[in-house]
Amino acid sequence: MSTILECKNLSKAYGNKTALSHIDLALESGHIIGLLGPNGSGKTTLIKLINGLLTPSEGELYIDQNPVGIESKKIVSYLPDHTYLESNLKVREIIDYFKDFYDDFDEIRAYDMLAKLQINPSDKLKTMSKGTKEKVQLILIMSRRAKLYVLDEPIAGVDPAARDYILDIILSNYDEDATILISTHLIADIENILDEVIFIKNGQIELTSSVDEIRESQGKSVDALFREVFKC
Amino acid sequence: MLRKLFKHEFKETAKLLLPLDLVLLAVTVIGCILLGSSILQNESLQMLSFSCMMIYILSIFALFIITAVYLTVRFYKTMYAAQGYLTHTLPVSTISIIHTKLLTAVFWLLIAAVITTGSIFLLIRIAAGNDWDPAAFSIAADALYESLGIPFGEFMSYIILSVLLSCFSMVLMIFASLSVGQLFGQHRILAAVVTYIVFYIIQQIISMIVLFAIGIGNTYDFSDEVLLSDAPNAVASFYRGTFITGIIEALIFAIAFYITGRYITCKHLNLE
Numbered sequence: 001m002s003t004i005l006e007c008k009n010l011s012k013a014y015g016n017k018t019a020l021s022h023i024d025l026a027l028e029s030g031h032i033i034g035l036l037g038p039n040g041s042g043k044t045t046l047i048k049l050i051n052g053l054l055t056p057s058e059g060e061l062y063i064d065q066n067p068v069g070i071e072s073k074k075i076v077s078y079l080p081d082h083t084y085l086e087s088n089l090k091v092r093e094i095i096d097y098f099k100d101f102y103d104d105f106d107e108i109r110a111y112d113m114l115a116k117l118q119i120n121p122s123d124k125l126k127t128m129s130k131g132t133k134e135k136v137q138l139i140l141i142m143s144r145r146a147k148l149y150v151l152d153e154p155i156a157g158v159d160p161a162a163r164d165y166i167l168d169i170i171l172s173n174y175d176e177d178a179t180i181l182i183s184t185h186l187i188a189d190i191e192n193i194l195d196e197v198i199f200i201k202n203g204q205i206e207l208t209s210s211v212d213e214i215r216e217s218q219g220k221s222v223d224a225l226f227r228e229v230f231k232c
Numbered sequence: 233m234l235r236k237l238f239k240h241e242f243k244e245t246a247k248l249l250l251p252l253d254l255v256l257l258a259v260t261v262i263g264c265i266l267l268g269s270s271i272l273q274n275e276s277l278q279m280l281s282f283s284c285m286m287i288y289i290l291s292i293f294a295l296f297i298i299t300a301v302y303l304t305v306r307f308y309k310t311m312y313a314a315q316g317y318l319t320h321t322l323p324v325s326t327i328s329i330i331h332t333k334l335l336t337a338v339f340w341l342l343i344a345a346v347i348t349t350g351s352i353f354l355l356i357r358i359a360a361g362n363d364w365d366p367a368a369f370s371i372a373a374d375a376l377y378e379s380l381g382i383p384f385g386e387f388m389s390y391i392i393l394s395v396l397l398s399c400f401s402m403v404l405m406i407f408a409s410l411s412v413g414q415l416f417g418q419h420r421i422l423a424a425v426v427t428y429i430v431f432y433i434i435q436q437i438i439s440m441i442v443l444f445a446i447g448i449g450n451t452y453d454f455s456d457e458v459l460l461s462d463a464p465n466a467v468a469s470f471y472r473g474t475f476i477t478g479i480i481e482a483l484i485f486a487i488a489f490y491i492t493g494r495y496i497t498c499k500h501l502n503l504e
Contacts, residue, residue, distance in 0.1 A: 014417055051321050053503045073323040084317040086244070100236045101322050 002064070004029040004148050004179045005050065010059035012045050012203075019045040021203040022059070029147065030176060032193055034222070035183040037200035038230050043183040044081065046200070047152050050181075051078045064147055074103070077146035081153040081183075083133050087126035091119065091136055102144050110143035113169065131158045138166055142173040149180045155189060163189055187223045197222055199229055233324045237332040248302055249340050252295055253347055259291045260351040267358045288355075292348050299344050303337045304406050308421070312414040316503050326498045334403055334490075341399040381468025390475040397482040404489035405431055411496040420504070435485055442481060446473045 005027040012020040020042045027033060037043050048054040049061055052068040063072035085094055091114065098105045114121055117135055125133055138154060154170070155163045163186075171193060174180060184190055197214070199207040206229060214225055266284060271277060309315050311333065319329060357364060365371070373384030380387065409431060413424025 048503065051317075053317060053320055053501065055500055055502070070323050070325060073321055076321070078317075078321050080317045082314060082317075084314045086315060088247075097240060100240070101233070101324070 002029050003027065003062075004064055005181070006060075006062045007046075008060045008062075010046075010049065010061055011057050012042075012049060012054060013057045019203050020049070023203075023205055025198070025205060025208070027179060027181070027196075029179045031195040032180045032182065034187070034190060034194040034197040035181055035200060036185070036187055036197055036222070036226055037206075038185060041200045042203040043200055044152060045203075047078075047150055047181075047183055050148075050150055051076060075147040077102075077141045077144040077149045079137055079141040079149075079151045079154055081156065083125075083130075083137070085125055085133075085137065088124060090122055090124050092121040094125075094136075094140065095121065098140055098143070104145040106143050106145060109173065110139055113139045113143065113173075117165075131162055134158055135162070135166065135169075138169055142169055145175060145178075147178055149174060149178065151180065151182045153184055154182060155184065155186055160189075167193055187226050188221075191222045194222065199226065201230065234328050234332065237324060237328060238336065241332050241336045245303070245306065245336055245340060249299060249343075252298055253343060256291050256295050256344075256347055256351060259288055260354060263288055263351075263355050264358045267355060268361075292351075295344050295348065296341075299340055300402070303340060303403070304410075307333055307337065307407065308410050308424070311497070312410060312420070312503065320501065320503070326501070327494065330407070330494055330497060334407060337403045338399050341403065342396070345395055345399070379467075380471045382471055386472075390479065393479055394475070394482070397479060397486060401482050401486040401489070404486050404493065405435075407493040408489040408496075411493040414502055415496065415500060431489070439478075439481060442477055443474065446470065446477055 003026050005025070007023045007025040010020060010023040010025075011018070023046070035043050035046065045054065049056055050063065050068070052073065061068055064075055066072045089097075095107060095110055098110075099107050111121065114136075117139075119128075119132060119136060119139075125136065128136070134154075135158075138151075141149065141151070149170075151170070155166055158166060167190065170180065170182075182190060182194075191211070194211050196208070196210050198205060211222055214220065214222055218225055220228075263284065271280075310319050311329075320326070322329070360368075369384075376382070376384055376387055382390075405428065409428035410424045412427040413420045413422075416423040
């Protein structure tokens with residue numbers, strides 16, 4: 001196993017407001033990791049920094065030994081927490097776009113998943129429901145054979161039945177040596193698939209631990225511990 | 233990768249802009265047919281003639297306004313709003329993305345300028361019919377030389393260069409304004425609009441100062457305060473100076489806007 005993500009003294013401030021404060025973090029590859037924290041804790045800021053959508057105020061960030069840039073973007077597959085595709089495009093056109101830019105994009109896998117969900121590739125995104133759009137985005141993201149998948153709130157906008165299916169898509173479509181970083185506050189729904197958790201609070205890492213460790217040492221589920229740590 | 237970026241950018245922008253350009257071509261063809269026939273010479277159809285003229289002028293305005301607004305909105309949406317999440321996570325350099333978008337925008341503006349110019353010339357030629365004097369261009373060139381003192385070829389070079397630079401400068405000013413706007417935490421579009429207005433005012437003030445300076449420089453000889461406007465080359469030198477300074481000025485502004493937008497987008501990208 002190697003280090004897939006490394007943050008050294010990473011900080012991000014928006015004007016006077018500090019969103020992330022001096023974070024040191026190293027994630028090993030081959031795990032499913034939950035990035036857990038309440039709203040405004042800094043989860044999305046960290047994710048945006050990983051994907052080069054924000055510039056750090058201080059510190060360094062490496063993905064598989066590479067600083068954030070072209071090389072890191074080749075191996076990170078990112079699902080934002082909102083629709084980010086042109087709604088006027090057909091699913092087929094978006095697949096062509098992904099195929100053109102990402103060498104690791106598996107077209108067959110994408111069409112296969114679309115067929116299973118009975119989504120017509122010739123449909124335009126704007127004709128789809130919010131839930132279907134989210135499924136299309138997830139299918140595109142999980143059809144890449146990336147080293148690191150970063151999923152920001154992948155189950156927040158869909159009904160519980162769809163959540164199970166989405167988790168199934170995630171679990172059945174990644175290689176074992178790849179890493180998945182999932183940000184969410186719906187812990188109970190994903191607890192069973194997580195290997196490790198990172199608790200983030202007020203822009204600082206509160207806890208990094210394996211799920212088994214939490215269960216053994218604390219005798220609690222991750223959900224119960226989360227409620228305790230982040231009690232209002 | 234740059235080729236792929238251009239391919240997708242052209243494909244997407246052409247969906248709206250190509251039909252838009254074709255509309256002006258269609259209006260031109262209809263204009264040619266109407267002018268070529270004797271319909272519009274009938275005095276009872278003056279209203280039709282006037283309406284056709286209005287539709288034509290409106291088409292030209294619509295072409296430029298829609299092209300500019302669409303390219304600005306698309307630039308904002310794909311660079312600094314939701315779709316920027318896809319644009320900036322592609323495994324390509326930010327500079328390649330910026331260049332693709334800027335050059336595609338300039339391309340469509342130039343196409344609009346070329347189509348409009350061609351269309352106007354064609355309609356004038358058809359309207360003149362048999363009265364068209366093959367020497368019209370040389371007569372116009374002579375008249376121009378008499379009034380401005382600049383040869384036609386040189387004059388046209390200034391005009392073409394100015395149009396080219398204006399397209400670049402306009403696109404780059406919008407790019408710089410949007411990039412400044414995205415630095416703000418809230419009201420980013422408003423911030424971009426205000427930045428654009430500020431850039432515009434600065435540009436106008438500097439242009440006026442420069443123009444004023446050229447005017448004075450060409451009209452007076454400060455050493456003995458003799459008015460030089462009667463000197464044989466004073467007029468030509470004034471216009472030549474104005475054109476060349478305008479071109480240099482536009483070039484400097486374009487470079488400044490490019491550096492601003494590029495620096496902010498590469499070093500201080502701040503997506504919502």
